[in-house]
Amino acid sequence: MVEGYIVSDSFILYTCDTSTQAVSQLLTLVEKICQREFIDNGILIRGAIAKGEFDRVEAREIPSLQKGLIVGQAYVDAYLMEGSIKTAGIALTDEVFQDIEAYVYPIDCFRENINGKDICVMRYFNFDFLNEPENIINFTNMAIDAGWIPHYYNTLYWALLNEKPTKAISLFNGIVNCVNNGNPGENWRSLDMFIKGAFHDEVNTHFQTRFLAFLRSYIAVEGNDQRFLSSRTGNEERVLRYIDSCGNVTLKQISLDVKLSQATTSRIVKNLVKDGRVRITNNGRVQVYSLAVIHTNTR
Secondary structure, eight states, rough: OOEEEEEEEEEEEEESSOOHHHHHHHHHHHHHHHHHHHHOOOOOOEEEESSOOOEEEEEETTTTHHHHHHHHHHHHHHHHHHHOSSSSEEEEEEHHHHEEEEOOOOEEEEEEEEEEEEEEEEEEEOOHHTTTHHHHHHHHHHHHHHTOOOOHHHHHHHHHTTOOHHHHHHHHHHHHHHHHHHHHTHHHHHHHHHHHHHTOOOHHHHHHHHHHHHTTTTTTTTEEEEOOOOOHHHHHHHHHHHHHOOOOOOSHHHHHHOOHHHHHHHHHHHHHTTTTTEEEEEEEEEHHHEEEOOOOOOO
């Protein structure tokens, strides 16, 4: 029930009617395409869905060369709305959102204020999706390559919408560790770029508030002295203590019980394995970790 065209660097999907089934298939397909493009090709998609009439006008200018034009108010509305949002997501016109509500179709969405008007945006980039270790790494590397433009911070904010502060801190820790790439002493410029970019005028002010809370968690106050503390060494000691006390444990168990993101846990454990302090064994289809050598300084 969903068809489409490829136009330059964009794809246009449409349904032949506005039935519950057609809308459901369209929304499901859009979400899958957006997530797969990010995972497979490192592309963050921004788009819009509008309701109305449109036509594809075929035109032939010279033999063997075909061109086509897409015309209609629905196409114009979707095109203009897509260009207005400042995050990775799919904007919905009021008509589309009202139809979705009428169909009682479950949709993960938020409202973004654009030029004084609230726009409903379908979210395909939520916390659970982003918090996958490979997705955090890919997202951070893309943001670094793009110079941390505001869209990346806004995407983070909406991914964290309605999530607990502990999840925000966990996600930020994962990103900081990716930016540091295991060596904060050498990669401080990348970290500076990440921090400075968060306070650009086009970044959501609510994101900035949450990010400031994260930064405060890295500051220790002793009298009039304020200094930034790195939690990297402390996290390694916590992971080592846990592995020592439990014996053979999976990466997921470590992440849940030590309360670190899976991406952070994965990097710490890989470094510990590389240093010869932790060993890997296979327990069926699952890899488990145990101490290679007992270090007295981990107790």
